[in-house]
Amino acid sequence: MASSSSTSVFLVFSSLLIFSTLLYVSEADYSAPIVKGLSWDYHHKTCHKVEKIVRKHLKKVFKEDIGQAAGLLRLHFHDCFVQGCDGSVLLDGSHGGPSEQTAPPNQSLRKQAFSIIEDLRNLVHRECGRVVSCADIVALAARDAVHLSGGPNYDVPLGRKDGLSFATQNATLNNLPAPTSNASTILSALATKNLTPIDVVALSGGHTIGVSHCSSFTPRLYPTQDPTMEKTFAHGLKEVCPTNTTNATTIMDIYSPIKFDNKYYVDLMNRQGLFTSDQDLYTHEVTKPIVESFAHDEKLFFEEFVKAMIKMGQMEVLTGEKGEIRAHCSIRNHDNKGYFSYLVEEEDQSDLESRAELLYVMCRLVAGEDDSGGELEHHQSLTNETERMDPQIRAQIARLEARISRVEARMEKLEVSVRYLQRRMYVYGFVCLMSVLYAIFK
Numbered sequence: 033m034a035s036s037s038s039t040s041v042f043l044v045f046s047s048l049l050i051f052s053t054l055l056y057v058s059e060a061d062y063s064a065p066i067v068k069g070l071s072w073d074y075h076h077k078t079c080h081k082v083e084k085i086v087r088k089h090l091k092k093v094f095k096e097d098i099g100q101a102a103g104l105l106r107l108h109f110h111d112c113f114v115q116g117c118d119g120s121v122l123l124d125g126s127h128g129g130p131s132e133q134t135a136p137p138n139q140s141l142r143k144q145a146f147s148i149i150e151d152l153r154n155l156v157h158r159e160c161g162r163v164v165s166c167a168d169i170v171a172l173a174a175r176d177a178v179h180l181s182g183g184p185n186y187d188v189p190l191g192r193k194d195g196l197s198f199a200t201q202n203a204t205l206n207n208l209p210a211p212t213s214n215a216s217t218i219l220s221a222l223a224t225k226n227l228t229p230i231d232v233v234a235l236s237g238g239h240t241i242g243v244s245h246c247s248s249f250t251p252r253l254y255p256t257q258d259p260t261m262e263k264t265f266a267h268g269l270k271e272v273c274p275t276n277t278t279n280a281t282t283i284m285d286i287y288s289p290i291k292f293d294n295k296y297y298v299d300l301m302n303r304q305g306l307f308t309s310d311q312d313l314y315t316h317e318v319t320k321p322i323v324e325s326f327a328h329d330e331k332l333f334f335e336e337f338v339k340a341m342i343k344m345g346q347m348e349v350l351t352g353e354k355g356e357i358r359a360h361c362s363i364r365n366h367d368n369k370g371y372f373s374y375l376v377e378e379e380d381q382s383d384l385e386s387r388a389e390l391l392y393v394m395c396r397l398v399a400g401e402d403d404s405g406g407e408l409e410h411h412q413s414l415t416n417e418t419e420r421m422d423p424q425i426r427a428q429i430a431r432l433e434a435r436i437s438r439v440e441a442r443m444e445k446l447e448v449s450v451r452y453l454q455r456r457m458y459v460y461g462f463v464c465l466m467s468v469l470y471a472i473f474k
């Protein structure tokens with residue numbers, strides 16, 4: 033039984049992967065300019081494996097549970113719409129107030145989505161050091177969620193920094209449209225975010241995967257049934273949610289709930305859209321023809337969806353000197369004292385290591401080897417630099433932040449070379465000692 037269900041999950045997942053290779057939108061296909069500070073190859077030099085790491089891990093996660101893809105896609109939307117794509121939705125609350133996560137629209141975000149992002153951050157930072165922001169990881173995870181569910185593959189501009197604060201409850205509520213809104217409300221709310229009606233209809237297509245709680249659509253069932261809702265569809269929903277207080281979930285696209293395709297628009301044309309904000313797109317005169325065109329042409333939907341996602345993914349991003357790269361996605365670095373004191377110890381460790389290297393070079397000199405590679409000078413400056421930093425570290429932990437990512441990446445290489453040096457030091461120590469003895473007894 034267990035093996036037959038895992039075989040069918042595997043088959044569904046593999047067929048999604050095969051379908052999903054059909055459309056790939058590269059940076060060359062995206063003609064609109066991208067926001068200053070972001071670039072398509074931002075992590076090329078510092079973490080060229082980031083996209084591979086994210087995709088490899090998510091393939092594993094989705095093979096177990098493809099439902100997690102919907103959670104990650106929605107997380108990116110909720111991040112970007114509130115205060116821009118700055119990872120602020122990931123932050124825990126603090127003395128500054130309750131986090132965005134506790135605001136009503138975010139309470140139904142999947143808890144696992146947050147832990148998947150933290151797992152990804154951990155994998156990426158372990159490989160490259162603290163050079164990729166949580167906000168970038170969320171954007172990449174959303175892209176892979178779409179692609180690995182059968183949707184288009186596309187390049188994502190990268191280089192976002194993580195925000196230093198989260199939005200208030202009110203700001204969160206005001207920026208995330210309610211499912212009870214009609215199309216006019218949604219269009220004008222999203223126009224303030226520079227999204228066109230085509231973007232709105234395309235992004236709403238995100239509802240082709242995932243689930244919803246009853247509370248998001250029971251106002252359409254009770255006390256009176258929304259007349260625009262198809263009757264058997266309404267009947268099925270009432271079975272899942274027999275009262276307006278039932279806490280259950282149902283799929284959002286009745287045709288193909290785990291496949292990223294254009295069937296959501298077919299649902300709307302059949303009056304089987306789940307929320308008012310979905311169904312009304314097929315009533316409003318501006319959005320109705322767009323719904324029809326996407327229902328008839330999946331390739332067109334994919335193209336417009338990708339454009340709209342890239343646009344959404346650049347909303348109010350922090351770049352360059354603004355923001356930071358969090359060491360943990362749910363905690364601002366400033367509040368993350370435990371992590372930074374751990375790094376100070378690591379820095380002390382590397383201080384010792386550079387002193388060991390210096391000793392080794394001096395022994396080589398005593399043993400009569402030349403310093404044509406300038407190693408002594410190099411190690412001397414390394415030591416001086418570390419010595420200069422010591423009081424600064426104690427005085428100002430914040431200044432360490434800029435060095436931490438480099439230190440982490442260098443630690444592993446240093447460990448290998450220190451072990452190598454230690455072995456050689458025994459040999460040179462012996463030569464050194466013999467030279468000294470020879471000089472004394474000559």
Ligand code: HEM
Nearest residue numbers: 102103106109140209210211235238242243244245248309
């Ligand atoms: C246009 C306005 C939007 C409204 C009013 C809206 C509303 C909602 C609501 C109420 C839910 C169900 C929450 C629950 O009860 O569990 C939901 C789920 C979802 N939304 Fe939206 N949404 C909108 C736009 C978007 C966009 C732009 C995307 C992504 C591109 C998106 C992706 C999703 C996904 C994937 C789910 C399923 C999540 C899961 O299964 O965990 N939504 N949305």
